[in-house]
Amino acid sequence: MMNKNLVRQFEKIAGAGNVMGEEADRHAYAYDSAVLDSVVPALVVRPDTIEQLGRIVALCNENGTPLTVRGSGTNLSGGTIPTGTDAVVVVTNGLARILEINPQDLYAVVEPGVITAQFAAAAAEQGLFYPPDPGSQAVSTLGGNVAENAGGLRGLKYGVTKDYVMGMEFFDVNGEIVKSGSRTVKCATGFNLSDLMVGSEGLLGVFARIILKLIPPPKASRAMTAVFASVEQASEAVAAIIADRIVPCTLEFLDNFTIRTVEDFRHAGLPVDAEALLLIEVDGHPAEVSEDAEKIQEICRKNGAVQVRAAKNEAEKELIWQARRDALPALARLKPTTVLEDATVPRSRIPDMVKKIKEIGRIYNLDIGTFGHAGDGNLHPTILTDRRDHKEFARVEKAIDDIFDAALAMGGTLSGEHGIGLAKRKYMEKETSKGTILYSRKLKQTFDPKNILNPGKMIGD
Amino acid sequence: MADIGKLVRLLKELEEDLASCTRCGMCQAVCPLYGQTGRETDVARGKLVLVENLSREILDDPQAVKKRLDRCLLCGSCAAACPGGVPVLEVFLKARAVITGYLGLSPVKRAIFRGFLSNPDRLDNLLKWMGRLQGPFTRSANKILGTSCARFMSPVIGDRHFMPIAAAAWHTKASRGFSGPRQDGRIRVVFYPGCLADKILPRLADAAMEVFAFHDVDVFVADKAPCCGIPALSSGDVKTFSTLVKKNLNIWQPLDFDYLVTPCATCTSTIVKLWPAMEDYLWDKSRKTKEQVRKIAAKTMDISAFFVDILGVEALPDAGPETVTYHDPCHLKKSLGVEKQPRSLLGAAGTCRLIEMKNADQCCGMGGSFNLEHYELSEKIGAKKRDAILATGADTIATGCPACMLQITDLLSHAKSRVTVQHPIEIYARSLREKQKEKPK
Ligand SMILES: Cc1cc2nc3c(=O)[nH]c(=O)nc-3n(C[C@H](O)[C@H](O)[C@H](O)COP(=O)(O)OP(=O)(O)OC[C@H]3O[C@@H](n4cnc5c(N)ncnc54)[C@H](O)[C@@H]3O)c2cc1C
Ligand code: SF4
Numbered sequence: 083m084m085n086k087n088l089v090r091q092f093e094k095i096a097g098a099g100n101v102m103g104e105e106a107d108r109h110a111y112a113y114d115s116a117v118l119d120s121v122v123p124a125l126v127v128r129p130d131t132i133e134q135l136g137r138i139v140a141l142c143n144e145n146g147t148p149l150t151v152r153g154s155g156t157n158l159s160g161g162t163i164p165t166g167t168d169a170v171v172v173v174t175n176g177l178a179r180i181l182e183i184n185p186q187d188l189y190a191v192v193e194p195g196v197i198t199a200q201f202a203a204a205a206a207e208q209g210l211f212y213p214p215d216p217g218s219q220a221v222s223t224l225g226g227n228v229a230e231n232a233g234g235l236r237g238l239k240y241g242v243t244k245d246y247v248m249g250m251e252f253f254d255v256n257g258e259i260v261k262s263g264s265r266t267v268k269c270a271t272g273f274n275l276s277d278l279m280v281g282s283e284g285l286l287g288v289f290a291r292i293i294l295k296l297i298p299p300p301k302a303s304r305a306m307t308a309v310f311a312s313v314e315q316a317s318e319a320v321a322a323i324i325a326d327r328i329v330p331c332t333l334e335f336l337d338n339f340t341i342r343t344v345e346d347f348r349h350a351g352l353p354v355d356a357e358a359l360l361l362i363e364v365d366g367h368p369a370e371v372s373e374d375a376e377k378i379q380e381i382c383r384k385n386g387a388v389q390v391r392a393a394k395n396e397a398e399k400e401l402i403w404q405a406r407r408d409a410l411p412a413l414a415r416l417k418p419t420t421v422l423e424d425a426t427v428p429r430s431r432i433p434d435m436v437k438k439i440k441e442i443g444r445i446y447n448l449d450i451g452t453f454g455h456a457g458d459g460n461l462h463p464t465i466l467t468d469r470r471d472h473k474e475f476a477r478v479e480k481a482i483d484d485i486f487d488a489a490l491a492m493g494g495t496l497s498g499e500h501g502i503g504l505a506k507r508k509y510m511e512k513e514t515s516k517g518t519i520l521y522s523r524k525l526k527q528t529f530d531p532k533n534i535l536n537p538g539k540m541i542g543d
Numbered sequence: 544m545a546d547i548g549k550l551v552r553l554l555k556e557l558e559e560d561l562a563s564c565t566r567c568g569m570c571q572a573v574c575p576l577y578g579q580t581g582r583e584t585d586v587a588r589g590k591l592v593l594v595e596n597l598s599r600e601i602l603d604d605p606q607a608v609k610k611r612l613d614r615c616l617l618c619g620s621c622a623a624a625c626p627g628g629v630p631v632l633e634v635f636l637k638a639r640a641v642i643t644g645y646l647g648l649s650p651v652k653r654a655i656f657r658g659f660l661s662n663p664d665r666l667d668n669l670l671k672w673m674g675r676l677q678g679p680f681t682r683s684a685n686k687i688l689g690t691s692c693a694r695f696m697s698p699v700i701g702d703r704h705f706m707p708i709a710a711a712a713w714h715t716k717a718s719r720g721f722s723g724p725r726q727d728g729r730i731r732v733v734f735y736p737g738c739l740a741d742k743i744l745p746r747l748a749d750a751a752m753e754v755f756a757f758h759d760v761d762v763f764v765a766d767k768a769p770c771c772g773i774p775a776l777s778s779g780d781v782k783t784f785s786t787l788v789k790k791n792l793n794i795w796q797p798l799d800f801d802y803l804v805t806p807c808a809t810c811t812s813t814i815v816k817l818w819p820a821m822e823d824y825l826w827d828k829s830r831k832t833k834e835q836v837r838k839i840a841a842k843t844m845d846i847s848a849f850f851v852d853i854l855g856v857e858a859l860p861d862a863g864p865e866t867v868t869y870h871d872p873c874h875l876k877k878s879l880g881v882e883k884q885p886r887s888l889l890g891a892a893g894t895c896r897l898i899e900m901k902n903a904d905q906c907c908g909m910g911g912s913f914n915l916e917h918y919e920l921s922e923k924i925g926a927k928k929r930d931a932i933l934a935t936g937a938d939t940i941a942t943g944c945p946a947c948m949l950q951i952t953d954l955l956s957h958a959k960s961r962v963t964v965q966h967p968i969e970i971y972a973r974s975l976r977e978k979q980k981e982k983p984k
């Protein structure tokens with residue numbers, strides 16, 4: 083609980099109806115989608131306006147009260163779990179206005195609580211395309227996407243959230259508005275602070291308005307599947323496709339465990355004996371699309387695919403992507419707890435990584451399904467477990483350590499898209515350096531001398 | 544039961560289901576309530592966490608948890624969209640039962656559920672009186688009844704535009720036995736109108752009977768119509784729920800029939816899904832009773848699904864001049880996967896062209912007691928439905944649930960709209976009537 087006087091001040095800013103102090107309410111803001119312990123905050127505030135948001139930040143700073151911004155609370159790294167029971171959680175889903183969509187100049191301005199898929203749909207209504215499509219897009223907020231630098235299925239060709247942030251306004255700890263970037267394609271005014279905010283996980287500033295880039299949508303697309311008897315062959319096919327200078331918009335991979343699980347779940351006729359299944363989509367100009375699709379099928383065959391199929395119509399295409407969408411839900415049903423990791427390796431190391439993950443699963447006697455973005459090396463080893471089984475969960479934690487070690491040894495990274503938060507902060511130094519941590523801490527200290535913005539996350543204290 | 548230890552023990556029985564929620568938050572995308580309020584305690588993930596924390600004694604305020612659990616339309620949108628397959632509604636209902644068992648039922652609810660709902664004769668009598676008085680009496684009865692099927696008892700609450708109560712319950716006039724012993728090839732159906740069709744929308748039950756007759760189905764209508772129990776169940780009153788299940792079973796068990804058919808989405812999904820789900824909360828826990836319940840559940844069907852899937856009624860190639868749009872009741876599409884059949888039945892009428900509305904499967908905001916206790920929120924959720932309906936410009940809105948029909952009538956009537964609200968079976972019945980008129984003698 084928080085002292086009454088301070089609560090009253092929050093109420094004055096945001097209105098009593100937007101301040102939640104009752105214990106049961108606070109319990110609902112103690113977790114996110116990461117498999118970590120909950121921490122119940124002292125207060126939850128849900129502002130209606132950006133102006134309120136700024137005043138809330140300032141009030142927290144004046145009182146030295148730690149503040150964790152929360153969008154939809156779907157991040158997988160503990161970024162919105164309050165650092166301590168004295169923290170205020172500030173929910174942004176009341177700040178969900180799309181302020182502008184500009185079809186002439188190809189940009190949009192949004193508040194941070196706009197839901198990703200709703201924004202993409204609004205852009206599509208104007209004939210425009212917002213490519214970043216995290217699996218959580220139906221619920222995630224754009225603010226959360228920016229703060230985690232969220233990726234998605236289209237990362238290979240279209241990039242990730244950071245490639246679409248043209249600029250933003252954010253609050254510093256004093257509640258002052260900081261502006262960076264612009265509505266123009268070119269902008270060389272001042273430090274590039276909005277890039278610094280991308281992936282900042284709520285540690286450096288609180289986003290108020292974000293300027294996002296939009297692009298014209300592709301005119302045509304074609305989806306296909308290729309079945310392989312070994313992960314190596316699938317991986318060689320991927321390398322060959324890219325060596326042929328074709329960049330598919332999506333290039334997804336399912337391992338045998340995942341294929342079998344999805345098939346058990348949907349009975350869509352997936353090849354349960356296959357070691358690897360590639361799901362591929364190309365888009366662009368119709369002529370280019372059909373040429374690329376032909377070439378890809380040929381390359382897959384040459385690299386040992388036992389079966390290659392192209393979707394003949396929308397319905398068949400839908401079926402292909404249904405299989406990919408089913409991967410996580412189908413796996414999640416096998417056991418109560420699903421630990422979804424996102425260790426990422428250079429594309430060419432996928433076979434080694436898949437092999438290594440299998441081995442780790444064997445060593446610790448765990449079920450691990452692996453699927454993910456073959457095109458960019460971003461794999462999702464998904465460990466199926468039961469958190470209540472403490473012995474098994476201890477093995478899970480060891481397995482995760484090993485997975486990260488393996489990814490780093492292959493020149494990869496801890497996180498392709500889920501961020502560091504609490505979950506991976508202990509590995510940070512391993513991937514970077516001691517100097518990196520110290521530099522980052524100094525940076526934070528400068529921006530946030532009282533250490534109130536999501537303290538303890540990512541770089542520790 | 545004022546023993547918190549027992550509360551915790553009973554909640555612990557839900558542990559497996561609670562643990563299956565991965566907290567992915569995907570339910571946020573579909574929860575109509577969360578869509579309005581943006582509050583985590585309104586969405587399934589938050590509610591499940593509260594129940595779990597209560598069961599783990601991390602939170603020790605059952606009253607506060609109940610208050611938040613009760614803010615729910617029980618629409619099942621979350622369960623239908625849940626990647627992990629968490630049986631959200633079952634967990635909610637069981638938790639409500641356990642917590643209500645601990646806190647006790649409010650005196651008003653006790654009076655209504657135990658005094659009237661669990662006693663169909665008394666309920667019929669009360670309704671007769673209400674039908675005559677319709678005014679002050681119902682006003683005083685209003686807050687009491689807490690659910691979709693129960694709303695018929697509270698027709699004049701606040702600003703609601705309601706359907707008047709029928710002068711006498713439909714079943715008192717319509718009850719009939721099977722035509723005789725089982726005949727080869729003739730399907731035998733027990734028709735269960737459900738409280739709303741029975742007491743407020745008898746025209747719907749009449750339409751159903753016409754269609755049964757046309758398709759030569761042998762129909763049984765009981766001379767008693769005990770409620771399916773959902774009002775009591777959603778208030779956590781498992782005792783009344785159990786009594787009602789038993790009363791219905793007693794009527795149906797001795798009969799030789801193929802299907803139990805209802806025109807009410809909520810009754811269908813209650814019998815098909817919730818009766819078996821709540822089998823451990825019934826009057827006796829014997830295997831025999833459980834089997835009986837499961838058997839009945841397996842025979843129970845929505846009326847559109849019955850005519851399309853069993854009797855093979857098909858959409859005609861030509862649509863008529865009128866236009867109709869269809870709202871998917873949550874309890875049909877999300878609970879039972881019934882979405883094509885009502886549309887096929889509309890097509891089979893051959894009198895109207897279907898224009899799909901935007902988000903046809905978005906909840907209308909009725910949610911039983913939710914509408915009574917949170918009328919404003921219910922209205923806001925409903926406003927989206929109203930706009931979607933009006934945007935189609937259709938002459939008629941059809942939907943397979945009398946509770947949705949009442950909510951939509953209320954919404955449209957406030958908007959001074961002339962769109963008519965019908966059940967697909969009514970539209971199909973009318974087309975049969977017209978076709979018969981056209982037939983040369
Ligand atoms: C089923 C599932 C699938 C997923 N798939 C993907 C995927 O394909 N790709 C991917 O990248 N991620 C994925 N995620 C992870 C997650 O959805 C993303 O990290 C998403 O960006 C989080 O958005 P959110 O609104 O839930 O943010 P939250 O979880 O609420 O917050 C995330 C971080 O952003 C910060 N933050 C939020 N708003 C602001 C603001 N206004 N100012 C400053 N900081 C802010 C928070 O403090 C926190 O550190 C998935 C998650 C789930 C559960
Ligand atoms: S969608 Fe299902 S698993 Fe995910 S948070 Fe909601 S109830 Fe839990």
Ligand code: SF4
Nearest residue numbers: 574615616618619621
């Ligand atoms: S049943 Fe409906 S209202 Fe209740 S939590 Fe689920 S989606 Fe929300």
